[in-house]
Amino acid sequence: LVPLALLIAIVVMVQTAATSRSFAPQDGEAPDVNRDFVGVGAGSIVAGLFGAFAVNSSPPRTAIAAQTGGRSQLSGLIAATIVLALSTFGGSLLANVPQAALAGVLMFVAQHILRWQVFAAVYRQAPFEFALILITMVAIVVLPIETGVAIGIGLSLLHGIWGSTRTEPIELAQVPGTSVWWPPSGPSAGEQRPGVLVAAFQAPLSFVNADRFKRGLRDLVDARSDEVKLVVLEASNIVEIDYTAAQALIDVIRHCRDKGAVFAVARMESLRAQEALRRFGVADLVGTQRIFQSVDAAIKSLGPGQTQQQDEAQ
Template identity: 65%
Template sequence: MARPALFLRGLQGWSGRDLSGDLFAGLTLAAIAIPEQMATARLGDFSPEVGFFAFIAAVFAFAVFGASRHLSVGADSTITPILAGGLALIATSGSPHYVAMAALLALMVGAIVLAGGLLRLGWIADLLSVPVMAGFLAGIAIHILVSQLPELLGLPSGSGNVFQRLAAVRADLGQVNFWSLALGVGVFAIVTGCERISPRIPGALIALAVATLAVTALGLTGRGVAVLGNLPAGLPGLGLPQVTFDDMRTLVPLALLVAIIVMVQTAATTRSFAGESGTPPDVNRDFVGVGAASLLSGLAGAFPVNSSPPRTAIVSETGGRSQLTCLFAAAIVLLLVLFGKSLLASVPQAALAGILFFVAMRILRWQTFFGTLRQAPLEFALIMITAIAIVALPIEVGVAIGIGLSLLHGLWGMTQAAAIEFEKVPGTSIWWPPSGDPRGERVPGVLVVAFQAPLSFVNAAGFGQEFRAMIDASTGTLKHVVFEASSVIDIDFTAAQALRGVIEHCRNAGISFRIARLETVRAQKALERFGIVEMLGPNAIFRSVDNAITAIATSETTRRDPMPPASTSKG
């Protein structure tokens, strides 16, 4: 079997017949990415062209080091409010120090994500449950809406937390510029309408062009409508930001949080679109690609980048066959940076706010909200708590709380597992939890117990207590215990001690103990490592409950009918 290529895996299998599809998809992607990257840069208090630099660097780095053929990487509205909120606490927004710290953050995030890929840490992407992720996105959406409200209304840009920004808007309501409001609402309406007709329509670019023409034709700059103005010409040089070791130490918590969000979103996007290319997903290799993308973005003086599910969907839906699609889009953006910046001078800031309003509404997971509320009210509470934490607290603290809640919820589910007695399904060799219809069968003197969760330190104490209580409840008639261990994936030190305690409890009561269906190699090795195999003996572990019951019956028969001693004869 041929080994996968080390570089440019997103171009593997490409042929000339794929060129037309990649070109068309690249044009569509560029039309969507240009306004989106500008708006996302503004969301982070960066100059719009910095979003272009981030996109160009990210696309090139991922195409070289990543694996997915469709994944689109660049400035992303999910992580930008997080990094902007964190950076605003340590540097003045828009200052040279702020820009340098953003570039340093990109380098740190890139290094963490790249290391995660090299160390094959794709499992980290499962740290956030679906409800917590929905709450996280809801909180981010509120941050986007509140941060862009002044731009939409033509008011001075605010600062501070969500409540301070809202208070500032309320205080300035008498100064609303209705031309700006009309432009922003119009852009939002056009983008929303185009999205409903077909996601392939570059609604954001169309809306931005219409708004820019309106500003020029109606002379709206003279009516107080703020525009981008002249943007710096040329490309930035590559280099390390001018920062100190203390700056790096200060950014460590923020870099870890942003890196986790990047890995979660990258893994979800990679898995969602892997089937489109006919190749299995390689989450770890895509971590390497996205990590390299952030590294190059940082060297270009930009900020951390992320994979984008909507843009990746566009690449897939418009017929993109490889990373050449993204490279074409990046080339178009590069041409705009080099020769077309004058076209952007009259773009109204309210139009970018309208685009970001659309982005904020799109990332809200309405189906998850309603489905969770109806089917799992407790998990709906996780959505609300996470969203409120991200809105009410410093955004990086809110994200940390969301991750903590997700982990605690998973651990809580494991602690609620209970030991349960299994019954034999009539007419079969299957042992199953009691279902009532038909009524299961039991073997006299034998207790078959299963634990309905992986066994570890978080539930070992409850496991031991419940198991011993079930044994004590049958004292007098119970002779044999079979532990059905199919749910036991691994056994840590604490769980091993709990299991040894149950075995000792059985021995003290004169009851034999057997283990059945311990299927994973890790758990089998753990039994040997903690001395449980030696404690039980190799003949006490079985591949099925039925095998264990058969062995018990054989031992009972042997005990009742021992073989007579061999006769001797005298010669």
Template identity: 55%
Template sequence: MLRYDIAAGLTLAAIAIPEQMATARLAGFPPQIGFFAFLAGSFSFAAFGSNRFLSSGADSTIAPIFAGALALLATRGTPQFMALASFLALLVGGILVLGFLLRAGWVADLLSVPVTTGFLTGISIHIFISQLPALIGLPSVEGSEFYRVAEMAKHWREANPAAIAIGLGSLATIIIGEKISPKLPAALIALAGAAFAVRYFHLEERGVAVLGKVSTEFPHPRFPEIAPADIPQIVGLAIIIAMVIMVQTAATSRSFPDEEGRAPDVDRDYLGVGAGCVMAGLVGAFAVDASPPRTAIVTATGGRSQLSSIVAALVIAALLLFGASLLEHVPNAALAGVLMFIAARIFRLHVMRDIFAKTRGEFALVALTMAAVVALPVQNGVSLSILASLLHGVWTTTRSRLITFARLPGSSVWWPCASSGAEPYGERLEGVLVAAFQAPLSFLNAYGFQSDLREAIEEKPKLVVLEASNIVEIDYTAAGILRQAIEDCRAAGADFAIARFESVRAHEALTRFGVMKTLGEGRLFRSVDEATKALAPDAVASKITAPTLLARKSRAFRPPSASA
């Protein structure tokens, strides 16, 4: 295992060196701070995390979020800005550790794929706009994205041809290297080539900006000092950053499991990344995150354990101690090229095309999220993205409606009613209504359930059977409405039964909320057929050739044959 981990660690270091420098620059920090973040993330995750391959460190997904938000409180690069970022890292780490203690892995499921796609697309546009001045040799500009674009449009004639050549050359080198092999350290080659070009052709004299002297002093752990008035503003930002980290950590852990078929321990991975954030905050760096691309490099190069990340961290520490002078002539335009490549990699055009082709409604969610992240302050755009995802989930739940079931001829199978032209699609029992609700029953949809059932019993059935196989959860509000629905049916002269009530949690809720007492003895069955035979044994079957009112509300589909 040792030789595999050493080889993977060396490759990871070659990939991480330019990426961590570029991400630190994106966050408004000196390049060595990116290395400190990688050291903190790597060692902490190796000690506390679960996944054997996951790489933790400075990440370009969260850097624009906290950098943009903190820039409203302090000027980028100042001691105050750096102290705020370190304090933010401590808060984020604390939230992630709390997520581990509360087993909050489910939080990662709150962002849907369309919302995540729109969010990442907006972040990639942020990165592109923020790095374009460095790529073309113009001074960086603070302000909204629209203001930055307007300022660049005013001064485009002042662009530096040498910086453009360096930036585009670096970007082309990375793209070509990635095409040849993802294992090739193309970004490191691009930075080395750019630094050589700057020195050989004396490009600093032509106005090409470089990193300059890189500090080799390792920081001493200490608690960052900030003004108490800034704490309330940072707490909300910490929650947003922590949620984004949770989503990305869970996605990374699930995409690269330790063993095929074994569920990842996402909660334990929260602890590993959270410990990395705490350590990063104590050494004067910023919050760290799980990195899907770097984790993919570890698995692709044969890494077997977290020793790969430790080897990479030791290589970077050695670079800081003995080779920092090699970084002095790295041009900012080359780092901008690295970030441009990262922005292109998280711009999920193929996912957007797929969503657009299959669901225009959810593509609108992609567009809304992307526009919010770009047009608003980043933290506000991300907050709106999270809210949009939650509202979308709520809206999806509220769309659940009561549907009717028909029995497949010659069988004991009851299936949702559907129409196929004039062809018979099932049979019903005279005086029997079999209906189903295909979602958890909660305050979000219980009133719609009640309305649909009241409309259904206007046909005066003698027996109503609720097929409840998909009702896996019932809350207090829904339980009260279900009790009322049972009483409404009995007041209308119909008996009421529940069939296929399989959820243990929902069954406990019915008992706890008193629904079982209202339902009465002998009214809970293991199948619809069992319920109809027990409570309506003499009901006559008849074929149906048109959907009922309730079936017309649901999406129709052809049921399988009785033999199936």
């Protein structure tokens, strides 16, 4: 029963999210999909106690309630009461409803759920993601639903992983006249500080990109090994660090020290990443005095001239 239960849970979540976003309130308030998940989850638990079907949002009934002016929870309760009364006492009336009428209701609902303008925008701006949409649609229609859903989820996960694995460390340059360090994008995009290498990694650090991070940052250091005395990792985009990535970061730090350069971390804003530095011993290896809130603060404190003065004082 476990595979079937997981499939039902996924279908319920996908359909509930699609229904909530397709029939959002007219006042512009964003739908709270998490609250809807809690609602259908609690309803499914209660339904399981009575041997009933899993609870799910209903696109047809939602469309009817929305088009008739229903905006509150009271409208949902009234609609549920009507459905209960019809299913209990109105079976003979429903038997005479033409199937074409029911099909018309479903087609009406489909017009609200299938956002063709969004599809067209995705096709123009992100052809690869549009291909994922088409493959998922075809898989769900042609293959068994559990297989189609699994293919869609798997392709989405692979797409996200692929983006993370292709990330490379980049060297930043200082915007002239400011303390801002930015990826160079033109011939006059920025300036370099003598003896200072500021590098950034614009993705979470995990096992899927740890080796690329280590090799890329070591290559940047080796390319300027004769002059670099301070390496600053601008970590504003590193929101997560796992064990494998932490070991790669430790290897980079030791490589910098072998080259005679001080290693510092700047702008690590993620609390999870900060906790990972402490848990994996990276913070102790770097030294809390070399973890800064800005690149500019790191350079002022640990720049080539400042580092020499500190060493002489010690």
